[in-house]
Amino acid sequence: MMRFVMGRFFHAALVVAALLILVFLIVHLTGDPAALALGTDSTHEEIVAFRHDMGFDRPLWIQFLSFARGVLLHAEFGNSLRYQEPALPIVLERLPATLELTFAAMGVALLIGVPTGLFAAILRGTWRDALLRIIALLGQSAPVFWIGILLIQVFAVQLGWFPSSGRDNGWMSIALPALTLSAYSTASITRLLRASVLDTLTQDFVRTARAKGVSALVVTLRHVLRNSLLPVVTLVAMQFGTLLGGAVITESIFAWPGLGRLVVQAIYNRDIFLIQAAVFTIAVLFVAINFVMDILYMALDPRIRLR
Structure with a gap:
């Protein structure tokens, strides 16, 4: 190891x-x-x-x-x-807000995408499976800025449930930005996990577990889901980079005081040194997250070794 x-x-x-x-x-x-x-x-x-x-x-x-x-x-x-x-200190001052939004968005994506993908695979061929696949396709197709504006219009302007901008109201402030930023990742996780589960269900160890009388719930959660999560781990690692990049648009829409909004302002102000510091920080974060995901991938599948 x-x-x-x-x-x-x-x-x-x-x-x-x-x-x-x-x-x-x-x-x-x-x-x-x-x-x-x-x-x-x-x-x-x-x-x-x-x-x-x-x-x-x-x-x-x-x-x-x-x-x-x-x-x-x-x-x-x-x-x-x-x-x-x-x-660099200016970048690091804005970094916690971006990480908070990124991890919140990834949490929402996993919380929704994993069970949705699992249910879609179990319900394969039914109208519910078709509906979930259509919703996932729309989530991958809709632009981030359109989703953000739509959520502001519905939940902030018309219903008044959440603030439309800022970071001063705790979880209520992060709810709409996190939902906006997580839309693409949620759809990607759903579609990938569904395909992975369908592939795992055809494996010999699943048929063996069923033949031994193991309950369907245990087979699904302990055998099928665990082995199906391997490609999802890789996707999550790549999606972190996507979320950090997508945060530029989301933070601008919701006036979120994070690193993405700082980068946009630095580009407008032609602040070249601030741009360098911000880009390098985001890139190093992406490399670090992928490094952690590689270790987690090996923990999930001990067969993986570096030759």
Whole structure:
């Protein structure tokens, strides 16, 4: 097991190194970073002075070494151009709100998607199965912004059950954003689990358990569901990245004070160092979540080993 964990950790470290290069290149792929940061209203002298102050006039490889040393040794991305403070602490200040929304959305997706997918497989061929599949298809097809606006219109404006924005009312504030963000993941989990359960039901160990007189409930929960959850674990790991990215739209709709909304504001303000810090933080989180999911995958199926 230790070999498996160390191998996955080594792969994660390689991915983080590649991310460091990509985040650095974000500033340079769009043109002159000094002109990008200052905008079209700045003079040539201001651009030249800013380029010198930020070190953008040095060779590219020297800039990368300085950037990598600052990130890896001191966790520094530079000062935010808008806030005039170190960029990473600003990102970390907004991160808890985004993680709260992401985990809430994933919790809703699992709470709804797992039993729905299981019931759809058990009720295969019935009208209830068809109805659940249609709802899941709609959940994957509907745009996030449309779902968010619809929920605000119905539950916040017309019924007045939940607030339409902000984070000041506890679970009531997170209810609509979490439902909005979880729609696609819920539908994906439902459809994948249904297909996985149908495949597991045809396996020999299931028929053997039934032939030995094991009750249908025990067979379903202990044998079928556990083995069917393996592909769902992989999907959940990928969906975390989707949720973190989708939070940009959801947080903007509901004025949720998280990292996604901060990224949108940083793009509008051309705050390149804040964008770098935010993108790298989200990417590292995604790598860390996938690392944890790999370990969980092995725990669910001990046959998995790193060769």
